[in-house]
Every structure is written in C-alpha cells, then in structure tokens.
Amino acid sequence: MPTRIHVNGREAVVDAALDTPLLYVLRNDLQLNGAKYGCGAAQCGACKIILDGRDVPSCVVPLSAAVGLRIETVEGLARNGRLHPVQQAFIDEQAAQCGYCTAGMVIAAKALLDRSPRPDEGDIREAMAAHLCRCGTYHRIIRAVQRAAARMTP
Template identity: 60%
Template sequence: MTAPVTLQVNGRTATVAAEPDTPLLYVLRNDLALNGAKFGCGLGQCGACTVLVDGQPVRSCITELASVAGRSVTTLEGLGTLDNLHRLQRAFIAEQAAQCGYCIPGMIMEAKALLDRRAEPTEPEIRDALSDHLCRCGTHNRIVAAVQRAVREG
C-alpha cells in the first residue's frame, strides 16, 4: 500500500508516496530527481548507489524506503555546490580520478564517511574502505590519491 514517507534529504524535508519496500535509490532518482547515486548491480555489491544515512554509508539500491523514514539522507548533491565544492569533490577533479565517472559518486560518499570517522586515514585504511566499490575503468590509484589529497587539504 502506497503511503507518504517523510525523510530528510540533503538537509531538506522530503515527503514521497511510495511502497514501503521501494528501494531508496528509486525514490532519490525518480521522485526527487537526485541522480548522483547510480544503479549499478541492484544487489548492493558494486557501491555505485552509496549514500549516507545518518552519516553511515548504505547501498541505496537495497535499502527500503521505510527504513529511512525520519532519518537524514545525504547524496552527492548534498555535499557541495558548483560554486562551493566539497573538498572530496575538488580532490577527485584535481586528481582526474574519474574516467567514465559511474562509480565516483559512491566512492566519494564512502570516502566522506571514512573522513568523518577518521580525519587522517592511512593509505591501507583508504583502500580498505573503498575495497567493496567496483571501478571498471581501473582508476583505483587515482581515487586513492584523490582521497589522500582531500585529507591533506583538510
């Protein structure tokens, strides 16, 4: 049964009418026009759909809408603006960490959660945090360099 669900998305209140088991990813993309999170595998295994829920990274393709009711969701669009990019966004651009860019929103959101937990992670900690994210283009080294740059530029 479709019922209104209210959540906080990027600091704003959003109410959507959807089935409670609708994947959060679908609501973000289809109802709220937030297209940063990508549909990759649909099984929560690739990381392209990663967003933060109450500051914790979650795979939005397997997160039911009902489970985030009343909670805070942050997507890539909520990190910065075109005029004031988040330090991770600036670092990913500076390091040219994206080729196709499909995995990058999920990587940035996972990196954001890491930096929120640990201000100066080591390279192995960065690699470990991002190890479950798939990048078919093979820009893993540039992605790690981008996170390291964001740490340095704090």
C-alpha cells in the same frame, strides 16, 4: 501513502511504497540521480549514499529504513557553490573517467573522512573495497582521498 524523509538538509515528502528501494525514491521521486543503479545487490558501490553518517548501498535499503534518518547524496555535498573537498580532490587527481562509479566513491570517501580524518592508505583501500571501477583509476582515487584528508585537517 506520503512519507517524509530528510535528504541533503531538507525535508522531502514522497509518495512511494515503504518497501521501495531508497535508490529508486532518490532517483525517480526526487530527481537526485548521482547514485547509480549498478548491480542491485549491494556489490558494486555505485548507489552509495550516507545514511545517518554511514555509507550504505541505497539499492538494498527500503524507504522505511530511512524514515527519521539523515540522508546525504553526492548532490548535497557542495555548499554555497563550492565543491566539497572530496569532490574537488577527485577532479584534481583525475580520479574519474567514465564517472559511473564516482558518486558512490565520493560518498564513501566523505564518510571515511568524517569518521577518520587522517586515514592511512590501508584505511582508504578498505573503505573503497566495495566499489567496482571498470576504468581502473584506483591509484588516483587513493591519492584523491589523501588530498581531501590533507585539505580537511588543519
């Protein structure tokens, strides 16, 4: 049955069962491959998206729960050919190595800065606690979020 969802500022119609994890709909039906399958149990953060302003693991959110809500993926953050300040800060701080977890961390950082424009280091650590990075760039990630916060607040 066709289902309408709102993704990255646009309406999309997908033909998927309502109990399909949103991660699969984004990747398989809409070819939005930024969110990654990591654990499938909301434990690693690789699949994070923003759903109506909250960062959530898309691997455990059924399509039915997203109907009528705004979905943002890492692909939707850049505007007019310019990276979002969080994306640019991750590049500037070399916060990504293999890159597998990066999209989820960028999403979590954006969601944090949307709700708390001037987070302290503790706030950043808490927001990133649900993300696993095998490359160990955590100190760079914290600096990237701090850099993005500085750029985004006057």
